[in-house]
Amino acid sequence: MIELALIGIGTGSPGHLTREAVAAMADADLILIPAKGEDKADLADLRRALCQHVLVSPPPLAVFDMPMRDVTEGYRQGVEAWHDAIAARWEQVIRAHGAIRPALLVWGDPSLYDSTLRIAERVARHLPLHLRVVPGITAIQALCAAHAIPLNAVAAPVLITTGRQIRDHGWPGAVDRLVVMLDGECSFQSLDARDLHIWWGAFLGMPNQILIQGPLPEVAGRILETRARARAEHGWIMDVYLLDRCRSR
Numbered sequence: 001m002i003e004l005a006l007i008g009i010g011t012g013s014p015g016h017l018t019r020e021a022v023a024a025m026a027d028a029d030l031i032l033i034p035a036k037g038e039d040k041a042d043l044a045d046l047r048r049a050l051c052q053h054v055l056v057s058p059p060p061l062a063v064f065d066m067p068m069r070d071v072t073e074g075y076r077q078g079v080e081a082w083h084d085a086i087a088a089r090w091e092q093v094i095r096a097h098g099a100i101r102p103a104l105l106v107w108g109d110p111s112l113y114d115s116t117l118r119i120a121e122r123v124a125r126h127l128p129l130h131l132r133v134v135p136g137i138t139a140i141q142a143l144c145a146a147h148a149i150p151l152n153a154v155a156a157p158v159l160i161t162t163g164r165q166i167r168d169h170g171w172p173g174a175v176d177r178l179v180v181m182l183d184g185e186c187s188f189q190s191l192d193a194r195d196l197h198i199w200w201g202a203f204l205g206m207p208n209q210i211l212i213q214g215p216l217p218e219v220a221g222r223i224l225e226t227r228a229r230a231r232a233e234h235g236w237i238m239d240v241y242l243l244d245r246c247r248s249r
Helices: 019-027 038-054 075-097 116-123 139-147 163-169 216-234
Strands: 002-008 030-035 061-065 102-106 129-134 159-162 177-181 197-202 210-215 239-244
Touching: 002 019, 002 116, 019 038, 019 102, 019 129, 030 038, 030 075, 038 061, 038 102, 061 075, 075 102, 075 116, 116 129, 139 177, 139 197, 139 210, 139 239, 159 163, 163 177, 197 216, 210 216
Parallel strands: 002 102, 002 129, 030 061, 030 102, 159 177
Antiparallel strands: 177 239, 197 210, 197 239
């Protein structure tokens, strides 16, 4: 039986690693490091740096190229095919190294808008796999901590959604607070900005962390410019934001 550990590592800071996460990393006999091309080399380097920072004697690190996603036949079909390809790549690397306790370091937490668990289910169809999940600090927690704000208003719900949903369907009914993730197009631009307040953050927990907050009509342009500049500089960006449509009333 192969024990695959999916370890939540927070949003990039070694301080986000729990003791359980560090112990799971130390127990692994192989850590898989996905590489996403030259533009996103920093992401693989950050995973390597975390291993070097917290482990006295890191296990072997297996860097592998991530398959490209093709959504020309439709978003859902493209994602399913992409996950199949990633699972096949994991299986190939695990078999090649004869790993019994492989691990993957997952940004944030494996449960929140991350497909690692779904990919692991595919791997389990071909390998005798026992799955271990170590929770991590989410981007939402890091965002609220960085801005020193509570996630929810008193006795009120919060909806966690994606930029695609906002862009295609607008503001969901029955809630006044949204957390928006996976938004590469700054989909808040599609909303009526009046009475909206935004707390935005990128590279949360890292030395290059960026925070902007304020009434959306006043800060939207600055977020767009800052985000574009940071992405061009680093080749990638991870950001998240919280919207409130009651605060400025």
